[in-house]
Amino acid sequence: MPEYSGGCGKEGAARREAAPGGDAFTEHRALLFTIAYEMLGSAADAEDVLQESYLRWSAVDAAGVEHPRAYLVRVVTRQALNHLRAVRARREEYVGTWLPEPIRTGPAVSEDAILAESVSMALMLVLETLNPTERAVFVLHDVFGYTHGEIAASVGKTEVTVRQIAHRARRHVHARRRRFEPDSAAGREVVRRFLLATTAGEIQALMDLMAPDVVQISDGGGKVSAARRPITGSADVARFVLGVARTSLTEATEIEHATYNGMPAARFLTGGALDWLAAFEIHDGRITGLYAMRNPDKLHRADTVRPLDRGDHRLWKP
Template structure:
């Protein structure tokens, strides 16, 4: 099968490795799981390895098609598992470069808030939205990738775009402001300064915790500044002496890492800042989602 005409054939290992950041980003945005994205990339590589690269005129488009279709197949198999998930489900956090937010569209597309919105789309809607809105593929190309008519894909794209726009939050990353807000937040939580904590939390803040039924975590979102402040102070008091705290960047958002006495990552708390207030907190504690949380992921689009 040949796809496109704007680039010549490349060696299969070199081509796949060169495009790996892009392919991983597509799979991750489709699945919300780094582990599942890596499985998709492995399956896609095996398919690519059995392909004669001299018959492929546009390697990037061809590999994008393979990864998209594999991601769709995988997404359909995991949806039932997520419906039966214990407690709140959050995407698997990925450690990103500190400058990942320089590409605002890419940063927004991997943010926890956006990934949770994408989770509410059907598999095909998600694929069409991600490929068109994030990666800039034409609807004609997407129709060919998915084996659907142009008219059908246009309808899907319109429906998915309206769905996302109605639910997405404003995303305007400001690293300097975020660092100041996060520093103030952490000091207030550690000292039990309720008033300062209330000042830095948005009135309608939401704290979501994901323990997967394997470790203790709030089963339902905690909503509102007062309730979130009380929750956080109680959590910090329990953790004092048992955890070490680090800062990091996950999903292009500032994050706090809690490590246990054995050095293993116990919690990744992602912090969503809007202006000078924290509007969202996402605590991932499910150990299955933290196995590779220390790895920095290269993203591309």
């Protein structure tokens, strides 16, 4: 895949250098990736959308674009919508439970509570239950703060229609969203104690660290062994975790603490290579959600820290 800054040949590169604001794509790349990822739940698909969007941007005379960021957000939104409609059928046929592709996030994400929650596993799963247009409207309005009129230009609907879609999507999300706290020192301590109890085989200690209604979800994608359905309840989840530990953790396994999707997480490595990872949803000092990614296809990019950005929340501002 060519680099965005020079992937369209010498003529495209020269045009970008010559045009005012020619580096706009690079400048707003983190924002554009964040929008695409939240709409698609896949870093790989988001990168494909950015590549397609860059090719379209490179063919435009940037000197004639009054507000480059607004133009790029519209392009990325439309490309992401097209992509989402194409992949929905594949996700319905997915083997086992589907989880968003995890992305490694830096401290800045946890400092923005809205951004951290918007990329959390729990909320991303709720967004999967929206139709593509509802998802785009919710993400652009409730996460990025764009107005209904601004969003209308991106999704090809009237402002009145967008307002109705936003209301319907927000009601749907709010009825299903879970409690969320961004990654913190307290949360990482809970994870540390959880891992110690796991390696020691202490089932009661594990149960004490989890909320009674904790939910565990594994994604193996049919490629590796994983629970095909969510597991609920501290006792059942604790037994499942200890079973996984007995079969998956050896003396050669290295465990690293990290942050994924704004949540405290643990990386499990064998021979220095990432084997699988788990992200923890924590509220009031207890684990409420445990998300295990074992599908190797979704771990190829898991080492890269992704810069995410909500911009300044104004689509049309130059």
